[in-house]
Amino acid sequence: MSQPKIQTDSCCARKRLRRACVRVTDHRVCVLEALSSEARPLSHHELLARVSSHRIDRVTLYRVLGVLAEASLIHQVQGTDGVWRFCDHGKSLSGCPGGHPHFMCERCSTMWCLEGDRMPRIEVPEGFVVSHKQMLVLGICPDCHDSKNEPVDGDGMPEAHRLS
Amino acid sequence: MSQPKIQTDSCCARKRLRRACVRVTDHRVCVLEALSSEARPLSHHELLARVSSHRIDRVTLYRVLGVLAEASLIHQVQGTDGVWRFCDHGKSLSGCPGGHPHFMCERCSTMWCLEGDRMPRIEVPEGFVVSHKQMLVLGICPDCHDSKNEPVDGDGMPEAHRLS
DNA sequence: TTAAACATGCAACTGAGTTGCATATTGGAG
DNA sequence: CTCCAATATGCAACTCAGTTGCATGTTTAA
Secondary structure, eight states, X not given: XXXXXXXXXXXXXXXXXXXXXXXXXXXXXXXXXXXXXXXXXXXXXXXXXXXXXXXXXXXXXXXXXHHHHHTTSEEEEEOTTSOEEEEEOSSSOOOOTTOSOEEEETTTOOEEEOTTSOOOOOOOOTTOEEEEEEEEEEEEOHHHHHTTTSOOSTTSSOGGGXXX | OOSOSSSOHHHHHHHHHHHTTOOOOHHHHHHHHHHHTOSSOEEHHHXXXXXXXXXXXXXXXXXXXHHHHHTTSEEEEEOTTSOEEEEEOSSSOOOOTTOSOEEEETTTOOEEEOTTSOOOOOOOOTTOEXXXXXXXXXXXXXHHHXXXXXXXXXXXXXXXXXOO
């Protein structure tokens, strides 16, 4: 958390966009800022709320996220609800986009990067070629564990999304 | 369909359903058979084609799969396309439903169980409680690797589903 | 300053999965 | 074997994430 001095987010975001050779637009800057100010992966829905003052169209947000991911400025993870979440990894010095497992709370659906863990090595049978890996750890987050009393609808997942 | 044959799949599937204390219906039997005759996880779509002779409604198929998963007769995995695939694990003697990583081909979207691998251990920060884990290995399967010439549209994934 | 390349908003679409409800099956009690 | 309450099924209509096409607005390199 205690990082050395950072330039203003906006300025920094602009620089990062330029360096990644993608066009600098207000929307891209503000989405990147929103993501970088959050330590955890955010869904399209969460992001839309966070940048609501900029009145970004939902389609545009999808496209902005696509561009940022394509440029490796952010990484994306999918929850058991089938929804993608996007996370800035510009600040983490590990140059390995998304190269860590993620934790997803089964009650509140919040997601975290488990940056402390490296992606495990997996043996695949002869003939298979591995390009990348995705690891999702399901469970209960500290917040939900502390407040057992506030009920969340069911187990927080629709029928088919419950894992056996 | 007379009774000479010993232990037909159908008979076996019926037994498994009964033992799992779920009602035995033709649809459930035939879905379980279809899954057990396949070594790899099948999507709702693939399954629907495979049981088309039984004229199962798509909603019913969703419900049947829900029941089978609930009863731990099958396990389910999600691909990067957000689609769930279902796999029989009645035959595998590992009593650990879905307790292995899965491989998904980025060209043809086919999925495999990597039963040779154990689920890796992951350290989570203080306060987090782990209930289960999901691991997906992305890459190219032997079939697609052998037939590079037959092009599949783009990288086989829609924009947002591409991993950075 | 200008124009080509690209970004945005809007409307309409796709496809996986769900829900409500009327009707058909299942399986245990009698 | 028969009956019936519990539950499975089919159908239509829905939700929700994500995508596409197109007309219009913005960026950027020359």
